[in-house]
Amino acid sequence: MNTLTTTRIVFFSPTHTSEKIARAVGEGIGMPRRIETDLTLDEDSSPIEIKDELTILAAPVYGGRVAPTALKRMKRLRGNHSPAILIVVYGNRDYEDALIELRDMAVALGFIPLAGGAFVGEHSFSTPELPIAEGRPDETDLREARRFGKECLEKWEQSADITTLSVKGNIPYKALTPGQPACPACNEKCFVCGECVDVCPTHAIRISDDGERIETDVNRCIKCCACVKVCPNSARIFSSPFAAILHEKFNARREPELFF
Ligand SMILES: Cc1cc2nc3c(=O)[nH]c(=O)nc-3n(C[C@H](O)[C@H](O)[C@H](O)COP(=O)(O)O)c2cc1C
Ligand code: SF4
Numbered sequence: 006m007n008t009l010t011t012t013r014i015v016f017f018s019p020t021h022t023s024e025k026i027a028r029a030v031g032e033g034i035g036m037p038r039r040i041e042t043d044l045t046l047d048e049d050s051s052p053i054e055i056k057d058e059l060t061i062l063a064a065p066v067y068g069g070r071v072a073p074t075a076l077k078r079m080k081r082l083r084g085n086h087s088p089a090i091l092i093v094v095y096g097n098r099d100y101e102d103a104l105i106e107l108r109d110m111a112v113a114l115g116f117i118p119l120a121g122g123a124f125v126g127e128h129s130f131s132t133p134e135l136p137i138a139e140g141r142p143d144e145t146d147l148r149e150a151r152r153f154g155k156e157c158l159e160k161w162e163q164s165a166d167i168t169t170l171s172v173k174g175n176i177p178y179k180a181l182t183p184g185q186p187a188c189p190a191c192n193e194k195c196f197v198c199g200e201c202v203d204v205c206p207t208h209a210i211r212i213s214d215d216g217e218r219i220e221t222d223v224n225r226c227i228k229c230c231a232c233v234k235v236c237p238n239s240a241r242i243f244s245s246p247f248a249a250i251l252h253e254k255f256n257a258r259r260e261p262e263l264f265f
């Protein structure tokens with residue numbers, strides 16, 4: 006029987022849905038020791054050695070692929086044959102080739118993929134006026150994530166040999182479609198508190214030298230909407246033409262998909 010005593014939870018999660026799912030999976034595993042590696046604001050590139058830890062890798066889906074910033078930040082990880090649970094979180098449209106891409110990257114980094122899951126999180130572009138998977142992951146999703154964690158542990162403990170993990174997705178992956186540069190803007194309700202500055206994963210936001218305005222570097226913005234969701238005064242707005250389409254077309258609830 007395989008035994009391990011530590012879970013490592015690695016995530017990139019600007020609006021915290023991937024983080025919530027990853028933590029719930031960790032809870033379901035229930036090991037005595039849990040370490041978190043939050044790559045959301047971490048631009049360091051020094052290697053992170055992971056050894057003899059049941060590892061959870063969680064990232065959002067952007068354009069049917071793993072969010073490129075998440076992939077870039079995870080490249081620091083050294084798996085050293087540790088088993089990995091792969092999680093992608095998407096906004097109720099589709100995850101397309103994201104899970105297979107995360108699996109392939111995990112292998113390239115030296116992990117042994119054990120299981121994979123595609124979960125739903127509130128869409129980054131969701132607003133109270135145009136909700137898209139609003140409030141997800143909800144309690145049902147988190148229960149499912151905890152159950153998934155428990156089953157992953159059972160698989161790890163009972164398997165003599167872990168064979169290649171099959172997940173949904175295509176190779177070659179869907180082409181990346183970064184789209185036109187765009188970023189959220191502040192309206193007249195902004196009181197320059199700086200909370201949005203602190204949560205930006207790419208450090209695209211700053212307070213102007215005279216301290217009177219928020220400035221955003223559109224070329225650094227990854228449209229993650231962390232700044233929009235954290236603003237205490239609803240003063241940060243991202244006007245995406247996709248929000249209305251997503252709200253209209255992808256309102257049927259999708260459920261988690263799990264692969265062992
Ligand atoms: C630029 C961008 C592209 C996205 N593309 C997709 C997509 O292809 N399919 C989907 O269902 N959701 C998509 N989403 C929504 C996110 O995957 C979803 O909101 C996820 O829960 C965000 O994860 P986080 O809370 O960990 O940041 C996209 C979000 C952004 C910002
Ligand atoms: S969090 Fe909102 S109010 Fe505060 S600086 Fe940013 S946009 Fe302005």
Ligand code: SF4
Pocket residue numbers: 019188189204205206207208209210221225226227228229230231232233
């Ligand atoms: S400025 Fe862009 S990258 Fe920074 S938090 Fe806002 S949406 Fe995300």
